[in-house]
Amino acid sequence: MNSGPFYFYTRCHLVRMLSLKATTPEELLEGIKKAPLSSIYYHTHRFLQQHHYLSPEPPNDFAFWLSNALNLKELGEAFASVDTVRFKNIEELRSKFISILSAYLSSGRPPVYAPRGMEFHFLACTTFILPTRYVAHNLKEFLEIISKISIDSLYFHIFEAKMRLEKEENDFTYWLRGVGEEKLAEELSRLDPYTMTLEGLRQKIISIVKKYV
Amino acid sequence: MSEIKDYLPIVGPGVIDELYLLAEKLKGKIVQNINSTAVGGGVAEILTRMIPLLRQLGVDARWDVIKGNEKFFSITKKIHNALHGRDEEITSQDLEYFLEVNHKNAQEIDFSGDIVFIHDPQPVALVDKKKEIGKKWVWRCHVDFTEPQTKIMNFLKLYIEKYDCAVFSAPVFARDLTIPQVLIPPSIDPLSEKNKELPQEIIDSILEKFGIEKKRPIVTQISRFDYLKDPLGVIEVYRKVKKYVDCQLVLAGGGATDDPEGMKVLEEVKSAAAGDPDIHVIFLPPASDLEINALQRGSTVILQKSLKEGFGLTVAEALWKAKPVIASAVGGIPLQITHKYSGILTYTLEGTAYYLKQLLNEPEYAKKLGLNGREHIKNNFLITRHLRDYLLLFLSLYYEGDIIYL
Numbered sequence: 001m002n003s004g005p006f007y008f009y010t011r012c013h014l015v016r017m018l019s020l021k022a023t024t025p026e027e028l029l030e031g032i033k034k035a036p037l038s039s040i041y042y043h044t045h046r047f048l049q050q051h052h053y054l055s056p057e058p059p060n061d062f063a064f065w066l067s068n069a070l071n072l073k074e075l076g077e078a079f080a081s082v083d084t085v086r087f088k089n090i091e092e093l094r095s096k097f098i099s100i101l102s103a104y105l106s107s108g109r110p111p112v113y114a115p116r117g118m119e120f121h122f123l124a125c126t127t128f129i130l131p132t133r134y135v136a137h138n139l140k141e142f143l144e145i146i147s148k149i150s151i152d153s154l155y156f157h158i159f160e161a162k163m164r165l166e167k168e169e170n171d172f173t174y175w176l177r178g179v180g181e182e183k184l185a186e187e188l189s190r191l192d193p194y195t196m197t198l199e200g201l202r203q204k205i206i207s208i209v210k211k212y213v
Numbered sequence: 214m215s216e217i218k219d220y221l222p223i224v225g226p227g228v229i230d231e232l233y234l235l236a237e238k239l240k241g242k243i244v245q246n247i248n249s250t251a252v253g254g255g256v257a258e259i260l261t262r263m264i265p266l267l268r269q270l271g272v273d274a275r276w277d278v279i280k281g282n283e284k285f286f287s288i289t290k291k292i293h294n295a296l297h298g299r300d301e302e303i304t305s306q307d308l309e310y311f312l313e314v315n316h317k318n319a320q321e322i323d324f325s326g327d328i329v330f331i332h333d334p335q336p337v338a339l340v341d342k343k344k345e346i347g348k349k350w351v352w353r354c355h356v357d358f359t360e361p362q363t364k365i366m367n368f369l370k371l372y373i374e375k376y377d378c379a380v381f382s383a384p385v386f387a388r389d390l391t392i393p394q395v396l397i398p399p400s401i402d403p404l405s406e407k408n409k410e411l412p413q414e415i416i417d418s419i420l421e422k423f424g425i426e427k428k429r430p431i432v433t434q435i436s437r438f439d440y441l442k443d444p445l446g447v448i449e450v451y452r453k454v455k456k457y458v459d460c461q462l463v464l465a466g467g468g469a470t471d472d473p474e475g476m477k478v479l480e481e482v483k484s485a486a487a488g489d490p491d492i493h494v495i496f497l498p499p500a501s502d503l504e505i506n507a508l509q510r511g512s513t514v515i516l517q518k519s520l521k522e523g524f525g526l527t528v529a530e531a532l533w534k535a536k537p538v539i540a541s542a543v544g545g546i547p548l549q550i551t552h553k554y555s556g557i558l559t560y561t562l563e564g565t566a567y568y569l570k571q572l573l574n575e576p577e578y579a580k581k582l583g584l585n586g587r588e589h590i591k592n593n594f595l596i597t598r599h600l601r602d603y604l605l606l607f608l609s610l611y612y613e614g615d616i617i618y619l
Contacts, residue, residue: 010227010231010234012231012605014602014606015395016394016395016396017384017387017394017395017396018387019387019389019394021387038615068552117385121387123384124615125615126605126617127615127616128235128605128608128617129616129617130238130618130619132230132234149227150227150228150230150231152227153227
């Protein structure tokens with residue numbers, strides 16, 4: 001069990017283009033099967049990071065494309081409603097998308113094509129992780145730092161850690177358990193970060209931690 | 214010239230800290246930019262702003278320009294048009310001369326960079342020097358690559374694939390290449406003359422200068438007079454809406470006076486607008502950035518009804534000013550606007566009129582779209598994000614894998 005200080009990190013993405021595109025649900029399925037994990041990650045988390053101020057329930061790129069480019073509202077909704085937080089890793093998330101799309105395609109629907117210029121372009125990302133100058137030695141410092149770290153840093157410790165790096169929990173709850181704040185860790189681990197804006201999430205964490213300081 | 218600290222109040226300390234952290238990791242590396250012109254054109258404009266900022270961050274960024282004569286640049290102009298999908302006759306002699314000039318430049322340039330960062334097609338063949346001197350080579354394409362002519366694309370591909378990496382501005386420009394391709398969209402500078410904050414008096418005086426009334430709604434499209442920007446369609450949109458809302462229309466933009474097509478479009482627009490004192494057709498001379506800024510800031514709603522668009526940075530400029538924008542879903546515009554969240558995307562003239570009427574009648578909703586739009590631009594399309602992407606790009610040349618610990 002780690003009981004040392006908490007080092008805040010941040011992360012940046014460099015977006016890569018994959019020369020892989022889809023114009024139909026069939027091609028989307030093929031692409032989802034073929035694309036690297038960092039691509040599935042990017043398309044399920046990009047909306048969240050780019051639009052974190054807009055909507056508390058951001059759809060993933062696949063859902064957005066199915067609903068808006070192909071006008072397949074039902075299928076789009078099925079993709080949007082995938083409970084991302086339940087999945088421990090991206091491979092499981094990929095399998096879920098494959099099973100939804102395969103079920104849809106086996107039901108013999110008429111073919112649909114994206115209009116020209118609205119094809120789905122598969123992208124992926126390289127993630128750079130680097131330390132910031134913030135270190136928390138106790139709960140009080142943790143609370144102070146949480147209110148001033150960048151949204152990228154918050155994002156890294158909540159989303160990257162849990163899903164992309166395949167950790168069972170996020171970095172905050174892991175550290176809190178280590179320093180004996182079991183109850184606080186438990187309370188934070190019940191938050192569903194995917195259903196609030198990042199700024200909303202920050203405020204929520206602050207209000208919970210305050211109760212324990 | 215802006216300094217890096219001037220961006221702090223706009224983007225916050227977290228973003229600036231991050232730039233310094235990344236730049237620190239590039240210590241000791243020289244980044245040598247090479248393009249074809251020191252002044253004029255978008256690339257020179259970007260480099261003029263970027264290089265001093267990279268240097269302030271501690272990156273040894275340098276800039277060289279290739280030499281070419283009129284014959285060379287008339288060939289590169291043809292290549293540029295062909296990449297835009299235009300039917301251009303480029304002969305094998307043209308291509309030979311293009312290579313000859315590139316190879317001559319390759320002999321003369323001092324390749325001092327650890328990273329040689331080549332911009333656009335004109336100097337693309339300098340990469341032939343790579344086998345002799347090694348180093349990391351990156352090709353940055355600023356051109357709209359949606360439907361390039363196959364023949365010229367195949368020719369360029371021979372050189373592009375010799376680079377370590379290619380950079381494009383939009384996903385739609387991705388090509389089937391054997392080298393890694395990176396997506397780095399362009400950006401706007403919030404401190405430039407075109408985008409900086411303006412006192413209300415300046416906005417008012419510029420509106421007054423053009424005879425535009427501040428009290429009635431102002432609908433504006435800023436773009437050069439070009440059929441692809443559909444200014445005549447914008448007038449039709451205005452006429453449909455004018456029946457219900459007493460608004461004014463501003464069509465403002467520049468254009469080269471030696472471009473016969475531009476002048477023809479301007480005349481057509483003027484005659485379509487004739488007789489309606491509420492349509493203001495404004496032909497702006499070069500260096501009218503302040504006027505553009507004021508017209509955008511003075512507007513109620515901004516349109517960008519283009520039929521075709523590269524990236525369409527005028528949309529980012531308008532959104533940065535927290536203006537509600539209605540734009541066609543073409544080129545890079547859908548990257549800048551999420552429909553009904555940060556603006557409105559339309560496909561038809563009728564749809565544009567429908568939403569324009571709605572935004573003019575629902576100022577609260579319009580305001581919300583504008584504010585969301587500004588936030589989106591702040592997070593994704595400012596020069597600070599562009600700088601960060603470049604730093605990441607340079608660093609990526611020295612690492613492998615999807616996750617890199619710095």
